[in-house]
Amino acid sequence: MVKKKAAAKKTAKKKVAKKAAPKKTTAKKKPAAKKVAKKKAPAKKRTPNPAFMKPMQISADLSKIVGAKPMPRTEVTKKLWAYIKKNKLQDAANRRMINADANLKTIFGGKNQVSMFDMTKLVNKHLS
Numbered sequence: 492m493v494k495k496k497a498a499a500k501k502t503a504k505k506k507v508a509k510k511a512a513p514k515k516t517t518a519k520k521k522p523a524a525k526k527v528a529k530k531k532a533p534a535k536k537r538t539p540n541p542a543f544m545k546p547m548q549i550s551a552d553l554s555k556i557v558g559a560k561p562m563p564r565t566e567v568t569k570k571l572w573a574y575i576k577k578n579k580l581q582d583a584a585n586r587r588m589i590n591a592d593a594n595l596k597t598i599f600g601g602k603n604q605v606s607m608f609d610m611t612k613l614v615n616k617h618l619s
Contacts, residue, residue: 550617552597
C-alpha cells in the first residue's frame with residue numbers, strides 16, 4: 492500500500508505539472524492594405540521674375556567693382572559677392588558683416604562695416 496500511495500503521489504504531481512494555462516484564442520487580423528501614393532505631377536521649371544532680369548544702368552562708383560555695362564540685379568549681386576570673397580572682406584567673427592575697402596566705402600555711404608542685408612539696399616541706390 493505504501494508503494495501505491497507513493498506511486499499515486501508521483502502521478503498526481505505529474506498531472507499537476509502537466510497542467511498548462513489555457514490557450515487564448517486570438518482571431519487572426521488581416522494585414523492592412525498598403526496605400527498607393529499618388530504620383531506627383533512633374534515640377535514646372537521656375538521662371539525668374541522679369542523685373543530682376545532687366546538690365547540696369549550701373550553708377551560710376553559701382554562700375555569699379557562689377558563692370559560698366561548694364562546688367563541685371565542678380566548679376567550685380569553675384570559679382571559683388573565674388574569681389575567680397577576674393578578680397579576677403581567678410582568679417583571673420585560675424586560672417587553677416589562685410590568690411591568695406593576703399594571701393595566699397597563709396598557704395599556703402601562711407602560706412603566701414605555693413606550687414607549683408609543692408610548691402611543690397613545700399614547697392615540699389617547705384618542702379619538705375
